[in-house]
Amino acid sequence: MKKAVVLTSGGLDSTTVLALSRSKGFKIYALTFDYGQRHKQELSSAKKVAKYFGIVEHKIIKINLRCFGGSALTDDIKVPQGGKIKRKNIPITYVPARNTIFLSYALAWAEVLKAQDIFIGVNAIDYSGYPDCRPEYIDAYQKMADLATKESVEGRLIKIHTPLINMSKAEIIKKGIELGVDYSITHSCYSPTRNGVACGKCDSCILRKKGFNKAGIKDIIRYIQD
Amino acid sequence: MKKAVVLTSGGLDSTTVLALSRSKGFKIYALTFDYGQRHKQELSSAKKVAKYFGIVEHKIIKINLRCFGGSALTDDIKVPQGGKIKRKNIPITYVPARNTIFLSYALAWAEVLKAQDIFIGVNAIDYSGYPDCRPEYIDAYQKMADLATKESVEGRLIKIHTPLINMSKAEIIKKGIELGVDYSITHSCYSPTRNGVACGKCDSCILRKKGFNKAGIKDIIRYIQD
Numbered sequence: 049m050k051k052a053v054v055l056t057s058g059g060l061d062s063t064t065v066l067a068l069s070r071s072k073g074f075k076i077y078a079l080t081f082d083y084g085q086r087h088k089q090e091l092s093s094a095k096k097v098a099k100y101f102g103i104v105e106h107k108i109i110k111i112n113l114r115c116f117g118g119s120a121l122t123d124d125i126k127v128p129q130g131g132k133i134k135r136k137n138i139p140i141t142y143v144p145a146r147n148t149i150f151l152s153y154a155l156a157w158a159e160v161l162k163a164q165d166i167f168i169g170v171n172a173i174d175y176s177g178y179p180d181c182r183p184e185y186i187d188a189y190q191k192m193a194d195l196a197t198k199e200s201v202e203g204r205l206i207k208i209h210t211p212l213i214n215m216s217k218a219e220i221i222k223k224g225i226e227l228g229v230d231y232s233i234t235h236s237c238y239s240p241t242r243n244g245v246a247c248g249k250c251d252s253c254i255l256r257k258k259g260f261n262k263a264g265i266k267d268i269i270r271y272i273q274d
Numbered sequence: 275m276k277k278a279v280v281l282t283s284g285g286l287d288s289t290t291v292l293a294l295s296r297s298k299g300f301k302i303y304a305l306t307f308d309y310g311q312r313h314k315q316e317l318s319s320a321k322k323v324a325k326y327f328g329i330v331e332h333k334i335i336k337i338n339l340r341c342f343g344g345s346a347l348t349d350d351i352k353v354p355q356g357g358k359i360k361r362k363n364i365p366i367t368y369v370p371a372r373n374t375i376f377l378s379y380a381l382a383w384a385e386v387l388k389a390q391d392i393f394i395g396v397n398a399i400d401y402s403g404y405p406d407c408r409p410e411y412i413d414a415y416q417k418m419a420d421l422a423t424k425e426s427v428e429g430r431l432i433k434i435h436t437p438l439i440n441m442s443k444a445e446i447i448k449k450g451i452e453l454g455v456d457y458s459i460t461h462s463c464y465s466p467t468r469n470g471v472a473c474g475k476c477d478s479c480i481l482r483k484k485g486f487n488k489a490g491i492k493d494i495i496r497y498i499q500d
Contacts, residue, residue, distance in 0.1 A: 111337060118386035138424045145382035148422045152378045156371035160344035179427045188418040195411040196374045198364045 049075045051163035052209075053154045056080050056106070058093030060256055061169035061212055063234045064220050066101055067227040068211050069167045076103035077161060079154055083146070084114035084122045089244040093235035100233060109153060119143040120238070127239040129249035138177050139251060141238055147180035151189055151208065158206045159197045167209045174217035174259060176251045186210050217259025225265060232268045245270045275301045277389035278435075279380045282306050282332070284319030286482055287395035287438055289460045290446050292327055293453040294437050295393045302329035303387060305380055309372070310340035310348045315470040319461035326459060335379060345369040346464070353465040355475035364403050365477060367464055373406035377415055377434065384432045385423045393435045400443035400485060402477045412436050443485025451491060458494045471496045 052074035056062045070076055080094040098106035117123040120140040127141060154166045170181040179185060190208050194200050212220050236256040237246035246253050248271035260267035278300035282288045296302055306320040324332035343349040346366040353367060380392045396407040405411060416434050420426050438446050462482040463472035472479050474497035486493035
């Protein structure tokens with residue numbers, strides 16, 4: 049069985065990716081970041097997800113992106129609520145270079161494990177317009193990764209898989225259900241209550257709710273207005 | 275004055291880069307990593323260097339690359355000594371994806387600062403053969419960075435400068451001396467004594483000593499065999 053490093057946030061997309069990579073027969077090494085995000089709730093979801101799927105190893109790495117700030121997810125900036133998601137404006141929930149940092153750690157771990165596969169749940173259909181979720185970004189990251197490591201120089205390239213990149217949220221959810229994902233243990237909200245109840249109004253909640261609606265599936269997590 | 279993020283290890287190359295970027299009129303934001311390196315001595319050198327040059331801000335970021343291991347610099351693997359540097363074999367002192375991780379943090383900080391310039395002291399002449407020091411790697415990283423950030427989408431690209439990439443160690447030292455660098459506060463050794471005295475035998479010491487010799491300049495740091 050081949051090893052794969054799977055970026056696992058505890059959210060809907062990365063959990064589906066974990067199920068997908070597992071269904072393809074990979075031995076899963078899940079990688080989660082405690083990066084100073086205000087929605088710490090997702091870390092406990094990530095642990096539940098890792099447990100649910102019975103993976104080989106789950107690393108939660110503490111990195112402090114709050115030391116840079118510049119995002120509503122890591123700084124004292126209000127998370128926008130109830131707005132329409134506009135593709136032209138990258139929202140304030142964008143975290144500077146987040147996926148670049150996450151993928152770089154994944155690359156390091158994959159190299160040490162001699163894994164040749166990394167999975168990330170980026171999506172460029174039902175998304176917030178973050179630059180580091182687009183196919184052209186991933187392609188460029190792949191080209192850089194192919195020159196970055198000792199493994200690559202020795203002919204063992206590490207492939208970055210983005211199985212969700214062209215799927216709608218509804219398609220992602222349907223796929224996950226088919227693979228046995230229990231979405232009740234996942235967390236998407238950027239601005240949950242202290243008890244981890246989703247606000248239902250931030251971009252991430254809006255995308256999630258819309259996805260479940262379109263898929264015709266009931267989302268059984270709790271929202272504030274329920 | 276334009277801002278620049280300068281990767282500063284406390285070593286000879288990055289200190290020269292700091293002097294160079296300062297001489298070009300940049301306001302310097304120095305970035306250093308406490309990444310679990312066994313030669314922690316370089317952190318105290320980085321602090322001295324930052325102080326010496328009177329920069330705007332110096333961030334020392336703690337990241338734990340020991341959690342992955344896979345290198346003589348972060349793991350319980352002996353640092354090779356007294357060998358000849360062979361370009362074909364990447365030595366065990368290579369740290370998986372280190373420059374990729376370092377540059378990704380620099381990119382995040384540059385984006386938050388609205389700095390459009392990052393400086394890194396990679397060198398592909400008198401070096402240990404690390405893949406992430408080569409021009410083709412830096413070019414690919416640049417292309418990825420140009421797609422990674424909100425700043426780039428909005429037309430403000432962040433440029434990665436590698437002023438030393440094609441210089442010999444002797445040329446780097448001569449340039450530094452010309453710019454007023456005090457190399458006695460820098461640290462290069464991978465395997466120093468507890469008191470920070472350089473071993474004189476690891477790849478990094480060998481490259482440093484050869485550079486000073488060729489430049490005809492006396493290196494006034496202490497080596498064990500002195």
